[in-house]
Amino acid sequence: MKTILPRQEFQDALNAVATLTGGRTTRPILGCVKLNAAGEQVELSATDGEAGLRLSVPALSIEKEGEIVVPADRLLPIIRELEDVEISLESDERYCIIKGEGSEFHIFVMDPVDFPPLPEFEDEPDLIIDGNELRRMISLTLYAAARETSRYAINGVLWEKHDKRLFVIATDGRRLARAGGVVSKSSSGNFEVIIPAKAMSVFERVFAPVRDAGDWDVQIKVMPNQVILRTGDRILSTVLVEGNFPKYDDVIPKEHSKRARIGRDVLLGAVKRAALLTTEDSRAIKLAFEEELLVITSQAPEQGDARVEVPVSYEGEPLTIGFNPVFLNDALRVIPFEEVIIDLHENFRPGVLRGEDKNEFLYVIMPVSLST
Amino acid sequence: MELTTMFIDMNAYFASVEQQMRPELRGVPVGVVPVLAESTCCIATSYEARRRGVKTGTPVYEARRLCPELRIVEARPPLYVQTHHKILDAIESCLHVDAVMSIDEVSCRLMAGERRPAQATGKALEVKAALRRECGRCLTCSIGVAPNRLLAKVAGNMEKPDGLMLIEPRDLPHKLYALELPDLPGIGAGMFHRLRYHGVHSVKQLCELSVAELKEIWNGIVGERWWYWLRGHELPEVPTKRRSIGHSHVLPPEYRDETGARAVLVRLLHKAAARMRSKGYWTRRLHVRVAYSPRKWWKAYQNLELCQDTITLMEAFSRLWQAHPAGRPSKVGVVLERLVAQCYVAPSLFTEERKRVRLSRIIDDLNARFGENAVYLGSMHNSRGTAPMRISFTNIPELPDPDIRKADRRIRRWRQVVVTDQVS
Numbered sequence: 001m002k003t004i005l006p007r008q009e010f011q012d013a014l015n016a017v018a019t020l021t022g023g024r025t026t027r028p029i030l031g032c033v034k035l036n037a038a039g040e041q042v043e044l045s046a047t048d049g050e051a052g053l054r055l056s057v058p059a060l061s062i063e064k065e066g067e068i069v070v071p072a073d074r075l076l077p078i079i080r081e082l083e084d085v086e087i088s089l090e091s092d093e094r095y096c097i098i099k100g101e102g103s104e105f106h107i108f109v110m111d112p113v114d115f116p117p118l119p120e121f122e123d124e125p126d127l128i129i130d131g132n133e134l135r136r137m138i139s140l141t142l143y144a145a146a147r148e149t150s151r152y153a154i155n156g157v158l159w160e161k162h163d164k165r166l167f168v169i170a171t172d173g174r175r176l177a178r179a180g181g182v183v184s185k186s187s188s189g190n191f192e193v194i195i196p197a198k199a200m201s202v203f204e205r206v207f208a209p210v211r212d213a214g215d216w217d218v219q220i221k222v223m224p225n226q227v228i229l230r231t232g233d234r235i236l237s238t239v240l241v242e243g244n245f246p247k248y249d250d251v252i253p254k255e256h257s258k259r260a261r262i263g264r265d266v267l268l269g270a271v272k273r274a275a276l277l278t279t280e281d282s283r284a285i286k287l288a289f290e291e292e293l294l295v296i297t298s299q300a301p302e303q304g305d306a307r308v309e310v311p312v313s314y315e316g317e318p319l320t321i322g323f324n325p326v327f328l329n330d331a332l333r334v335i336p337f338e339e340v341i342i343d344l345h346e347n348f349r350p351g352v353l354r355g356e357d358k359n360e361f362l363y364v365i366m367p368v369s370l371s372t
Numbered sequence: 373m374e375l376t377t378m379f380i381d382m383n384a385y386f387a388s389v390e391q392q393m394r395p396e397l398r399g400v401p402v403g404v405v406p407v408l409a410e411s412t413c414c415i416a417t418s419y420e421a422r423r424r425g426v427k428t429g430t431p432v433y434e435a436r437r438l439c440p441e442l443r444i445v446e447a448r449p450p451l452y453v454q455t456h457h458k459i460l461d462a463i464e465s466c467l468h469v470d471a472v473m474s475i476d477e478v479s480c481r482l483m484a485g486e487r488r489p490a491q492a493t494g495k496a497l498e499v500k501a502a503l504r505r506e507c508g509r510c511l512t513c514s515i516g517v518a519p520n521r522l523l524a525k526v527a528g529n530m531e532k533p534d535g536l537m538l539i540e541p542r543d544l545p546h547k548l549y550a551l552e553l554p555d556l557p558g559i560g561a562g563m564f565h566r567l568r569y570h571g572v573h574s575v576k577q578l579c580e581l582s583v584a585e586l587k588e589i590w591n592g593i594v595g596e597r598w599w600y601w602l603r604g605h606e607l608p609e610v611p612t613k614r615r616s617i618g619h620s621h622v623l624p625p626e627y628r629d630e631t632g633a634r635a636v637l638v639r640l641l642h643k644a645a646a647r648m649r650s651k652g653y654w655t656r657r658l659h660v661r662v663a664y665s666p667r668k669w670w671k672a673y674q675n676l677e678l679c680q681d682t683i684t685l686m687e688a689f690s691r692l693w694q695a696h697p698a699g700r701p702s703k704v705g706v707v708l709e710r711l712v713a714q715c716y717v718a719p720s721l722f723t724e725e726r727k728r729v730r731l732s733r734i735i736d737d738l739n740a741r742f743g744e745n746a747v748y749l750g751s752m753h754n755s756r757g758t759a760p761m762r763i764s765f766t767n768i769p770e771l772p773d774p775d776i777r778k779a780d781r782r783i784r785r786w787r788q789v790v791v792t793d794q795v796s
Contacts (some may be wrong), residue, residue, distance in 0.1 A: 148656070148675035172677055173725055174718045251721040284716045324718055350721060366718035 001066030002090040003037045003059045007100075010042075010087065011079045013057045014072070016206035017046035020053055021072040033075065034115045035089070036067040042089075043233075045118055046072065051199040051238040052118035053206070060086055069110040070096045078105050119237045121230045125219035126188035129166060131208060131231055133181040134218050136336070137168040138204045140179035140361050143330040145197040146172035153243035156194035159227075163190065165359070169248055170197070175327045176248055176364040184217060191222055194245055199238035203229065207236055252364055253350055256343035258316030260289055264340050267294075268332040270310045274298040275325035277306040284368045285328075288320040289344070298325070321347040322368040328353070331363045373541040373604050374487040377470075378480045378496060379516045379524035380463060383533035385476035386416035389455050390445050392510035401426065401442045403435050407624060408446050415447060419533055455507060462506035466498045471521075479521050489538055492517045496536050519544075519604035525557050544604050545579040553578065558598075563590075578602070617648045620661070620705030633662055633701040634693060635755035640706045641689055642752050645682040646736050648708050654678045654717045656710035658688045662696060663703035670697050673709070678717055681728035682735075686751055 014033065021031050027049070034045040041056040068091040075096070079087065082100040090097050091109060098105040138157070146154040158169040167180045207229070208216065221228040228237045274285045274296040288295040294312040299305040321344060332340070337355040344351045347367060354362040382388065386404040391397045401421035403414040413431045414421075424439035435442050456475050463469055463478060470481040486495050496515040503511055512534040516527025519541055526548065527537040539547055553559050553567060553575060570589050572578050579602050586595030600607055619640040627636055637660065648655060659673040672692045679685060689706070720726050738747045745756045 146677050148677055171721065173720045173722060174678070176721060246722045246724070250723070281712055282716050283712075324716075327718075364721065366721050368716055368718045369714070 001035070001037045001068055002064040002088075003042055003062045004086050004088050005042060005057055005059055007079060007082055007084055007087045009057050011076075013044050013055050014076050014079055016055060017044045017053050018072045018076050019202050019206055020046045020048045020051055023048055025049070028071070029069065029110055029114050029116070031071055031073060032069045032110055032115070033072045034067060034069045034112060037062045037089075038065050041233075045115070047116050047118060048198070049116065050196055051202060051236065052116075053202060053234070053236050054118055055234040064090070066091065067112045068096050069112050069115050070107055071110075074107045078107075118235070119226060119228055121219070121221055121228050121235055123221070124187060125230070126186070126222050127161065127166070127183050127220040128185040128217050129181065129183045129220065131216040131218045134166075135204055135208060137166070137179040137181050138200050139334050140331075141168045141170040141177040142197060142200050142204060143170075143334070144172060144175050144177035144363070145170035145200075147197075153194055153241055153245050156196050156241035156245075157200050158192060158194050158245045158248070160192045161186070161188070161190050169245070171246065171248060173246075174324075174366045176251060177331065177361075178248070178252075178363075179361045180359045188222065192245070193222060193227055194241035194243070195227060196238055196241055199236065203236055207231065207234060251350065252362065253343065253345060253352055256345050256352070258289065258314070258319055258344040260294065260315075260342040260344070261313040261339055262294065262310070262342070264332055264335060264337055266310050267340060268329065270294070270296050270308045271325050271328045271332065274306050274308045275329065277304050278325060279303070283324045283326055284322050285325045286320060286322050288318070289314045289316075290318045316344070319344055319347060321351065323351070323365055324368060327365050335361060335363075337361075373519050375489065375492045375517050375538065375540065376482055376487060376519055376606060377517070377521050377524040378467070378482055378492065378499075379518075379521065379528045380478050380480065380499060381514045381516075381525070381528045381532075382459065382476035383512045383514060384416060384418050384422070386447060386452055387418040387421070387445075388510050388512065389452055390448075391418060392455075392508040393451065394445075397443055397445070398510060401439050402445055403430070403432070403442050404445050404447050405432060406447050406622075408444070409625075455511070458507050459503060459511070462502040463499055465506075466502050467495055477525075479524065482517075489517075489540060492538065493536065500534075500536075520601055520606045522557060522601045523604060526551070526555070529555065539604075541604050545576075545602055548579065548602065549574070549576045551575045615711060616659075616707050616709045617644050617651070617653065617655075617711065618659070618705060618707030619644050620703060622703050623701060628700050628702060630696075630698070630701075633704050637662075637689065637693070637704045637706060638686070638752055639755040640704065641685055642682055642748065644706050644708050645680075645685050645732065646739070648711070649680055649733060649736055652714040653708075653711040654680045654714065655685075655708035656712065657708070658685055658692070659707040659709055660689060660692050661705040661707070662701045664697070664699040664701055668699070672696070675710075678712060680717075681725075681732040682749060683728050683732070684725075686749070 017033050021033060025031060030047060030049055036043040037059065040062065041058050043054060043056045045052065045054045078098055082103060084100040088099040094108060095106045096109050141157060145157055154171055154173060160167040160169060164182055164186065165180050166183050167178055169176065169178045216231055219230045226237060226239050228235060271285065275298065277298045277300045278284060279300050282301055285296055285298040289312065291314055292311060294310050296308045297306065331353055335355065341354050341356070342351060348369070350364045350366050352362055352364055387402045390402055390404060399420065401424055402418040403421055403426055404416040405412050406415055410432050413429055414426060414435055416428055417426050421439060421442055426435040426439050426442060432444060452475060460469055460478065463480065467480050467482065469478045471479045473479055482492060482495065486492055496517060499515065500513065503513060514528045514532045514535040516524040516530070516537050518524040518527050518539040523539050527539045530537045554564055556575065559567070566589060567578065572581065583596050583599045586599050587593065589595055590598065597607055621636055621640060623632060623636060627633065655676065656678055657673055657675050659671070662670045664670065672695060674688045674692055676688060735747050739745065748756055
């Protein structure tokens with residue numbers, strides 16, 4: 001392989017695929033990126049064994065086609081440090097040679113035959129959805145997925161297609177976030193699949209062609225044990241999480257007796273301020289709702305306490321309820337509404353944070369008891 | 373500055389309890405061991421044995437060589453815990469126990485009218501009499517009285533057994549000069565070497581150091597505390613926070629294989645989980661340790677979403693156990709780490725998880741009512757008799773109520789209830 005690439009575009013692409021190579025692995029090849037120079041572009045691929053990402057960079061020239069597998073943690077810093085507009089990449093059986101102005105690097109390569117094959121996006125997509133819409137749904141839910149649990153199913157994010165709508169649901173057992181959006185085109189029936197949170201994170205961070213680049217569609221292919229997403233020449237594939245996602249519909253409260261309306265920024269600021277006097281072992285704030293006033297208090301044992309008052313529009317009997325401020329903060333910092341609605345019932349029952357349209361977004365949080 | 377603290381340290385505690393309960397052991401050298409095996413070592417020795425060179429930590433074979441007539445006695449932790457509570461009651465009849473430091477040490481705060489030397493001495497003698505009367509004449513204690521807890525403990529150690537020593541403010545610091553550095557509580561082997569490295573070889577030299585010098589040696593604020601303690605000042609106690617709950621166990625020879633180690637670990641995990649629930653905590657990490665030799669340990673942990681039930685912990689343990697190396701294990705341990713108090717935990721949204729927690733708590737309640745292992749998960753069936761009660765330096769196990777234990781024996785005769793691990 002011998003090619004010349006625009007350095008910045010190559011670095012951006014490398015940054016994107018390297019999101020899958022950083023984890024600890026016993027298979028060194030999973031820490032590598034595969035470069036395939038063919039036609040007029042170089043395709044970059046990486047996989048962590050579960051998810052795979054492929055994307056292309058237009059080459060300035062390809063003198064010799066071919067493919068190499070290079071450790072990402074060696075290649076990426078070199079490309080970052082080079083200051084050239086163009087870089088030259090060439091390889092033989094042992095080395096990848098990177099040349100810039102006055103610099104030359106030789107990195108040992110691995111055999112491309114050993115690189116795990118990534119699935120192709122074949123046939124027609126089952127689903128097409130607006131890319132910004134899908135990214136919004138993932139941002140609104142991903143933070144609620146379990147990170148550390150013995151129940152693997154909730155380490156993933158549930159995708160539930162129901163007629164013309166797609167819902168994305170995540171939970172860690174103590175809170176649940178659900179976001180919904182309308183699909184542009186569907187040629188499949190309803191389905192439910194659980195997608196690993198890591199793949200969703202890769203999508204959210206690096207899958208969009210260019211951030212805020214206007215409209216872009218995502219084609220989705222759902223297979224029995226994997227799902228493939230494609231936009232342009234970018235393909236993200238991932239195996240599905242096995243297991244049963246909890247029956248989440250049962251935990252969404254069907255009734256409420258109290259409702260608060262409050263500005264998102266006002267509530268986020270108040271929660272952040274009150275949370276300053278909590279600790280990792282005492283993550284709880286107390287929200288006392290009255291007709292026009294919300295008083296948030298917190299206490300850090302042996303350190304002090306905080307009291308924050310903010311205006312609120314509240315209907316119902318006064319209620320004091322405890323929540324983990326991290327749970328509130330996680331949702332408030334990503335929701336796009338200017339005003340949020342909080343539906344409550346009792347101080348030991350889950351509360352619901354949402355926008356005007358429940359189908360667009362809702363967030364169920366279990367309160368903490370605060371009793372000693 | 374007044375005499376504010378009385379420190380009561382029971383002499384040769386486990387051995388004294390045995391001598392009290394078994395008259396044939398009185399006046400003879402006694403060594404208490406955790407298990408009747410030649411490979412173990414003495415966890416307590418009577419003063420008769422100490423005079424022959426047999427001390428805590430002496431291996432049994434060495435103890436027999438030093439003292440051929442030594443009586444080796446297997447430890448009875450429940451008896452020591454029971455006696456501990458009798459001791460507390462006896463002391464409380466004289467003055468309030470401010471802090472239980474360990475199973476054989478308590479600290480009491482003297483009231484305003486008890487702080488002069490004569491009054492404090494009278495109170496100490498009253499405590500000794502109450503202990504003799506309520507617990508038996510073999511249970512002697514050394515009492516130290518001083519202006520703070522550290523010095524009171526030092527004073528108690530100055531005269532053993534059955535001693536009484538006061539360190540008055542006017543005695544400071546010269547009364548401490550006769551001590552060796554390791555005689556001061558808190559100066560272990562590491563600190564001793566660090567002091568020597570800084571040219572401090574005696575308590576007199578230690579007392580002459582400035583606050584800044586002490587802070588440098590201790591590498592922090594603790595050095596400043598020592599400056600004040602050595603001069604008889606009382607400092608507010610630093611609140612301690614529980615960070616983990618765990619159990620470990622030296623495997624008996626018949627359990628030194630893969631199956632045995634797993635069985636004991638399962639038992640320890642059940643014990644630790646029940647203790648965690650009883651203290652009102654949830655855990656975020658399970659840590660498992662297996663020793664294959666003094667230098668070869670296998671350690672593995674799994675981070676968890678907040679968890680309190682035994683079934684989920686068992687699932688996590690089973691996954692960790694899959695990665696254990698082959699070998700002949702000698703010691704095992706489990707630790708539940710990153711604890712969070714119940715009041716800061718949101719219960720699960722999902723019924724199944726709440727059911728698991730509820731089941732674990734019901735089992736705890738039944739065991740509290742009817743005795744240990746009246747009800748247990750099926751996964752513990754083969755290991756329920758392993759890892760009996762042990763007493764660590766600072767943790768005093770809880771005993772079931774005596775009447776409840778009778779009920780437990782009755783229930784045992786009728787049936788043993790085994791709950792399957794599966795929650796349907």
